[in-house]
Amino acid sequence: MAEGEEDFSALPLPDRFTHKNWKVRKEGYEDAAKQFEKTPDESDPVFRPFLQDSGLWKGAVADSNVAAQQEGLAAYCAFLKYGGVQACTRTRGVTVGAIVEKGLPSMRAAAKTNSLEALLLCIELDKADPVIEDLLPALSHKQPKIIAASLAALTAIYHNYGCKIVDPKPVLKALPKVFAHADKNVRAESQNLTVELYRWLREAIKPLFWGELKPVQQQDLEKMFENVKQEAAPKQERFTRAQQDAMAAASAAPGGDEGEGGDGEEYGEEDGGEVDVFDLAEPVDVMPKVPGNLQEQLSSSKWKDRKDALDALHNALNVPRIKEGPFDDIVRGLAKCMKDANVAVVTVAANCVDLLAKGLRQSFAKYRSTIMAPMLERLKEKKQSVADALGQALDSVFASTNLSECLEEILEYLKHKNPQVKQETLKFLIRCLRTTRDVPSKPEQKSIAEAGTKFLTESSEVNRAGGAEVLGTLMKILGERAMNPYLDGLDDIRKTKIREFYETAEVKAKEKPKPVAAPPKAAAPAAKKPLGTKKPALGLKKAAPAAAPPPPAEEPAPAPPQPKPAGRGIPSKLGGVPKTSGLATPGSGLKLQRKIPGPGASAASPQRRVASPPSEDAPAPAPPKFGLGRGLAGRPIARPAAAEPAPAPTPAPAAPPMSGLTAAERAELEELRLEKEHWLRINEDLKSERSRLASQITELQNQNAQLIEDHTRDVLSIKAKETQLVRARSDAESAEQTVQKQQREIERLKRELSRAVRATAISPPNVPDGLNMGVTDTTSIYHETGTNGHDAASRSGLHMGSRFDAARARNYMSPSPSDEKENNGIESPRRSSRDSGSLGRSNKLSPTVGSGFSNVGSPVRSSNSLRYGSGSHSGEEQPARSAEPAENWKRAAEVTSQLKARIEQMKARQGLTRPPTQR
Structure with missing residues (x-):
C-alpha cells in the first residue's frame, strides 16, 4: 500500500x-x-x-x-x-x-x-452569456432538484452581478414554465428568482411574463414586491475583471485617492440601476396590425369613425418595443388629429403618439418636427385629461431626441399669445431640464435663463413660479457660480424663490464644470514652486531699497499679498497696496519718470511709471519716448543697476512675468485691475438695468395687451347692446303697426255691425200702427243724428232694443196664415202710418173679423209677411185667433210706449235731445 x-x-x-x-x-x-x-x-x-x-x-x-x-x-x-x-x-x-x-x-x-x-468566477473572468446559456437547459430537466438548484444559482448570479452584467431576458422568458411546475420547491425558487429580478428591474419585468401567470401567483408576487419596494436600490457586489481593471486604472490616476471609493459605488449605481422594459423586449412589427383604411377613416366627417380608427391604431402600437418601419403617413395623420374639434379624438391621438415614441425611441427623432408643433399648439385645451395626455406624449417625444433639437420650438411657444399654451409649454420645459442628460451649451443656457427671467414678471402666479423653477433647475445643472451672471439684477425675493427650487430640483444631466475645476488642483503644486524660488528675490528687492531712506516706507506694503499671484502663477490683485502707493505724491519724495530701455532691460517689464529716489535719477533724466516699447516690455525700471541683479537669484523659469515688476508697477497693475473691475461692474449694472427695463417693458406690453383686450371686449359689448336696441325698436314698431291694424279692423267690424242693425231697423216685420210709428220715429232719429262712429254705437244699442221689442210685437200681432192668403195682392205691401192708424181704429170698432172683411186686409202688413205666415191653417182656427183683438192691440200699444220711452232715454244719454222734464 x-x-x-x-x-x-x-x-x-x-x-x-x-x-x-x-x-x-x-x-x-x-x-x-x-x-x-x-x-x-x-x-x-x-x-x-x-x-x-x-x-x-x-x-x-x-x-x-x-x-x-x-x-x-x-x-x-x-x-x-x-x-x-x-x-x-x-x-x-x-x-x-x-x-x-x-x-x-x-x-x-x-x-x-x-x-x-465556480459559476461566479466564470462570469467574473469573461462574461455571463455562455454560463446562462448552459444554465437554462437545466430548467427543463426531469429531476426537480436540479431545476431548483439551477434557479437558486441564477438568483445568486443576479444578486452578485445585477442585470446590467447578466442579461435577464432569457431567464424572464423561461419563468412562466417553472412557475407551472408541479414541485413546490421549484415554484418557491422561481418566486425567489422573480423577486431578485424585481429588485433590479422593478415594473419592467411584468410585460414579458406577467400575463402568463395565474392570478394567485400574481397576488403572491405582489405581496413580495411590496417588501422590495421599501428597500434601497440594489448595488453590484461582485465586479468583472474588466471592471476591476478600470477601477484600478482610476485609482492610479491623479486624484485617485479621493475617487477610489467612489468608483465602485459608481459602478454599482450604473450597473445596478433600474432597467427599462425597452431594453428587455424584442422589436415587434406592428404594420400588419395597423388598419388598412386608417387614413380614410381619419378623414371621415363622423368623430366616432375617427376615434374607432385611432383606437385600432392604439391597440396595434401597444407593445414594449416597435420595429422600425414607414410611419410617416401615420405620424402625419396623428398630427392632423391634433386639430380635431372632438377632445376624445385628440386624447386617443396623443396616446398613440406616446406609444409610438416609446416604442421607437431614437428612431422616432425624425418625426419630431412633424408632430411636436401641432401638439404644442393643442395645449390650449383647458380640459385636464387632454392636457395630461398631450404632456405625456411630449415627454416621450423629447426622450427620443435631445434638448438642443427641441429647445428652439419650446422657446417659440413660450411666447404664445394663449396663456394656457404658455403655461403648459413652461411645464414641459421644466420636465425637459429635469430629464435631459446633456448640459445645455452657452447660447442655450442664455436663452433658457432669459425665458425664465421674463416669466418672473408675469401677472399669473403659476407662470412666475414656473419661471423661478426653470432658473432653479438650470442652476442645479450648471452650478451656482455659472448662474450668477443670469441672476444679477433680480431682487432678493425672487432669488430666494429660485434657490428653493434649486435645492429641491432633481436632474440627470452630468455637470461638466466639475472636470474643469480639477486642473487648478493639479497645477497647484507647480504654482507653489515659483513661490518658493521667489522668496530670495523678494529679499533682495527689499534689501536694495533699504540703502536709501525714502523708499522703505513704500516697499513693505506689497509684500504680504505676494503669495496670491504666486499661487495663481500670474500677477494678480494686490489687495494690500493702496492705489497711490507706487505713484508720486506731494509728500513722498518720489518722481515719475520714463526711460529708454537699455540693453540690460530687454527682459524687463513693459514701459511703466516707476518711483525712484530723486538723488539717483536727477543727474540723468531721460526724455519720455512712447514709440520704442510695446506693452509692458518697453518700460524698464528707473535704476538699471538695481534692475540687473533682480533676475539673477531666480533661476527657476516658472515665473518670468514677476522678474521685472517693482512695487510701483504692481501698484499700477493693481490700479488698472481695479479700474477694469470697476468697468466690469458698471457693465454688469448696465446689463442688469437693461434686463430690468426689458422686464418692465414686457410687463407694460402685457398690461397694454390686457387693456386692448378689455377695450375690444367693451366695444363688442356696446355693439351687441346697440344691436339689441335696434331689434327692440323694430319689434316696437311692428307691434304698433299690429295695434293700428287691429284698431282699423275693430272700426270696420263696428261699421259692419251698425249697417246690419240699421238694415234690420229700417224693414221691421208686421207691427201695429202704434208700433210702426215708433219704428218710423226711430228711423227719423237716425237720420237726424248722422252715421259717425260714436252715434253708430248708440244706434247699435237702439236697433237691438227696437228689434227685440218689434219681435215681441210680432208675436202678439201677426195675422193668421188664412188672412195673409186672402189679403195677398189686394193691399199694397207698404202703407203709410196714417192709413195704418185709421185701419187700426176702424178695427177697434168691429169686435170681430170674419171672412167678409177679406177685401179690406189685415190692419198691419209688411213686405216680409210671407216669411212669418208661410204655413196654412184651416178656417176653423181663424175665429179663435181673432177672438180677442182688443187685448192684442192693447199689448201692442204698451210695447210701443215702452219702446218710445227707451228711445228717449238713450237719446238723452247720448246728448241728442233733452230729457222730457226739461222740455
Missing part, C-alpha cells in the same frame, strides 16, 4: 485526475489546488496540461465520489482564480453543464458552495 502511495504521488497530475481510485483522484485534486496557489502568474507551466485537455476538469467537477468531487470543485475554483481568462474560456464549455447537474444539487454544502463559486 505504501509502495502504491509512493507511485501515486509520483504520477503527474493529469494521470492522477483520471485514476480509477477515488482516493488518488482526491489527493490529486488537493495537490493541484496547492500548486495553483503557488504560481507566480497565469503563464506558469502548471496550467498548461489543464488548458490543453479541458476534459480533465469535466471529470473532476462531476466525480462519482462525493468526497473527491468536493475537492475537484475546489481545485477548479483555484484553477479559475489563478489561471486567468484562458482558464475560464477553454474549460467552461465542458464544466458548466457538469457543475449544474452534479455540483449544484449536491448534498454536501461545501460542494454546493464551490459549484456556485
